[in-house]
Amino acid sequence: TKTASVPILSCEEAIERLRRFRESYEGEECEYLAMYSSVFGGITTDPSAMVVPLDDHIVHRGHAVFDTALICNGYLYELDQHLDRLLVSASMAKINLPFDRDTIRGILIQTVSASGCRNGSLRYFVSSGIGDFQLSPSGCHASSLYAVVIRAAASSSPPRGGVRVITSSVPMKPPPFASTKSVNYLPNALSQMEAESRGAFAAVWVDPDGRVAEGPNVNVAFVTREGELVMPDPDGGRVLRGCTARRVFVLAEELVGRRGGL
Ligand SMILES: Cc1ncc(COP(=O)(O)O)c(C=O)c1O
The missing domain is CATH 3.20.10.10 (D-amino Acid Aminotransferase, subunit A, domain 2)
Known part of the structure; x- marks a missing residue:
């Protein structure tokens, strides 16, 4: 059998392909409105830039914790309770926080604000970080924080009247x-x-x-x-x-x- 030759891409070409890949999803139910990454130290609203490095231990070891807060009518529902749980999870997973609680809280609020989302969800992750492909995070440079804002799907209301x-x-x-x-x-x-x-x-x-x-x-x-x-x-x-x-x-x-x- 003949294998089609795999293209070798420049950074620009790879990003262009990421963009086209994302555009092919347009019109589907959920939309990613903004992402914060401590790796690039900012917020992007371009879904093709919403990526996580492969050598982050969140990817290859699952050494990361996460939480979700709902965005209801422009408010983050019970953000503090969810943030407290994230901090407890991070401590159980022995992950040092990349920033203190107030800074993380501020970043999450700014990410939602930049997204303009009024109804949806905010998902955020703290990982042991980027560094290598070992088991131990001792070679990681710093822990990472990622957050993404997802617009609510039109049909996202919870089921009523009982479920099986x-x-x-x-x-x-x-x-x-x-x-x-x-x-x-x-x-x-x-x-x-x-x-x-x-x-x-x-x-x-x-x-x-x-x-x-x-x-x-x-x-x-x-x-x-x-x-x-x-x-x-x-x-x-x-x-x-x-x-x-x-x-x-x-x-x-x-x-x-x-x-x-x-
Ligand atoms: C395993 C598990 N149990 C329970 C819950 C419900 O938690 P919460 O009410 O905070 O969303 C979740 C939520 O993600 C979960 O993953």
Whole structure:
């Protein structure tokens, strides 16, 4: 068999090809409106420049943590709670922050502001950094921060009126990995694929002792027929410390007060 010869590109040609590749996606559901990278130390609104170096340990070792904050009507929903969780995850992953908390917060807000996005999401990552392809980050120059703003898809409202879930057959992450929001989402991705292949909204993990844990990107809660709210403890270390779950506790208390029982 004859292999087509692979072109050798200049930097400009490679960027031009990246641009064309991105343009071929135009009109699809989500759009990347802005990206911050500590590697180039700034914000870009050009999707073809929204790239991460291959020797960043986020790519080849998964040695990075991340979080997401929703952008609702121009506001970052519970940014501080999400930022606190990012910092805890970074410390569990033994990643030194590239900047202090206030600086990271300021960068995230400026990135959203530059994007002009009013409804969407902000995803941000702290990685052990760029340096080499070794396992240990000891050869990395500095940890990296990346953030990207994604416009909400038109059809992104959450499902109402109940969803079908299945029990996941994919082994769940043990503590402390379950409560560290690292970029190692292979079990989560496989679990979601399992749900999709069986026509379900999500696959829920049940731990070896038979206790319900969480879904691949959602916490799980039940309201019993008796009106009780039952939820795996988001601070118990078996599941991710979900910001939504913690918010549900606050809102549920208000609902109990207003309705005289949930
Ligand atoms: C494994 C896992 N559990 C739960 C959640 C829900 O967390 P939150 O409510 O903070 O989005 C997520 C969110 O990404 C997750 O990845």
